[in-house]
Amino acid sequence: MVIDLNEQGTQTALALLVGVTQPTISNLMSEGKLPSSGTLGELLQAYCARLRDQAAGRLGDSLGLDLVQERAALAREQRIGQAIKNGVARREFAPVGLLADVLGTASSAVVDRFDHLEGVLAKSCPDLPDDAKTAVLTVIADARNEWIKSTARLVDAAVDEMLADSDHDSMAADNAAPVDLTTDVEGSIT
Known part of the structure; x- marks a missing residue:
């Protein structure tokens, strides 16, 4: 033919x-x-x-998808997912909800003990001068207030980062979004 x-x-x-x-x-x-x-x-x-x-990936399909870009986006998401899994395995990441609960419980426990300090001082050191009690209580109150502010800043930063990541990566923001645990807390009590 x-x-x-x-x-x-x-x-x-x-x-x-x-x-x-x-x-x-x-x-x-x-x-x-x-x-x-x-x-x-x-x-x-x-x-x-x-x-x-x-x-060659130069043509998109009728839905406007580009095969090369879609494959690159998939590979990026897979790398991010693997990095998160590795971070969890190394205990560097934890769910935001869990971190918020832990920070809230820890802050509450510290604040409760700070609130009882005046009574403990009065019982254990009855002859401690009022100026000394006031100085100790002032330092403790400042430390407590800074603890609360630092915790709030840390949680706000983690939530803002999570929201920014979900906006940029179009990831669904669920309660298991990772937060880096290796970050130092500003103004922590030493």
């Missing part, structure tokens, strides 16, 4: 030549992805050029 590539091309002839159905060629032509007229050689060249572009 001899094929004359210089004769006027038809949908049926091109479909037979490339091994697809005539409706497939018709759809490609009606969508403007192939020229609607030309010689069989020109139509064949246009079809092959489209296949090369599609294979």
